[in-house]
Amino acid sequence: MNELVFKGANDQALTSSLLVAEKFGKNHSDVVRAIDNIIAKDTVIQCDAKLRTHTMFFEYSEDVPQPNGGVKPARRYAMNRDGFTLLAMGFTGDKALQFKLDYISAFNKMEETIKSGGYLVPHSFSEALILAANQQKQIEEQQKQISAMSTEIVEMKKKTDYLEIILSSKGTVVTTQIAQDYGMSAKAFNKILAENGIQRKVNGQWILYAPYMSKGYVHSKSVNITHRDGRPDVIMNTEWTQRGRLFIYETLKRKDILPLIERAS
Structure with missing residues (x-):
């Protein structure tokens, strides 16, 4: 981890919202929101101008690289010892006290370094x-x-x-619909499911292997058809439940086979 406290303008010992979030294991957005609330309420002692929140917290922005290229400005806060003290009052947990003591020590060390002229x-x-x-x-x-x-x-x-x-999704889906999520035809997708030991074909219908048959992943639906010679007939189609769809997703993900929505752009 980086140094908790650094030298800022006017020889102030400062820390940042990013460092606080990292040290206390919090989301940075939650730390920024907590500081926003402190500033909005301005709960510090009003009679002492030196203890107003605008003297404790200093907002700035930083360009953050984006996965798809370019940068996006992100809000950050720097804060002095008083600002950190106000912020940390709301932090609890088994390790929070030790983290606060670490910060107090870091502030003391930096302030002494600045005071003695030992800063690099x-x-x-x-x-x-x-x-x-x-x-x-x-x-x-x-x-x-x-x-x-x-x-x-x-x-x-x-x-x-x-x-x-x-x-x-509450209803069942046919294989063609799931295959489209992966950018495949139903024929190609059924082949992948077969190659991964999920299903096999019996009398023209895809049937799950024994370990999966009682899991509620599929059910069979009868479909009326008419042959070319005009004869009516009934065939059985396999439809997937949402539980089965989730099973397919988790199984194929372990094989690095991902739906289109999860693939890198």
Whole structure:
């Protein structure tokens, strides 16, 4: 993890909403929302101008790379010791106290470093280049972490979207409908299900193998047909329940066979 506290403008010891979220294991959006609420309520002591929230929190934006290219501005907050103290008052949990103590120690250390003049300041052109290179490396590493997190969020959203489609459907579906989710024909999709030991063909109808027959994944539906010579007949078609559809999704996902909605753009 990065240093919890850093030197800001006017020789202030500061931390950021990103660092707080990482340390306390919280979603960054929840931390930003908590700070927004503090600022909106302005619950600090009104008689002391030095303790107004606008002196504790400093909002800024950062361009976050997107998985599909380009960047998107994201809200961030920097905060001093007082701002962190207000924010952390609402944090609870088994490890919250230790995390707060870690932050207090980090603020004390940074404030002492700034006070003693021990903060790293380049004294030559070569030192300035080295410092700039190190800072750039840290920025690049942070951007990689942000990009990886953004990609993970997008992938989770795709999975959630497809599962919502399944769970919101109440009726049965034919194989052709599921095959379309994967960009395949029913013939090709049935072949994949057969190759993965899910079903086999008996008397012209696809039948599940024994381990899956009692799971409620499918049911058979009789369909009236007319042969070319005019003879009426009845055939049996296999239809999938939503439970069966979910079973197919989870089974094929383990084989890296994904529906179109989850594939990389």
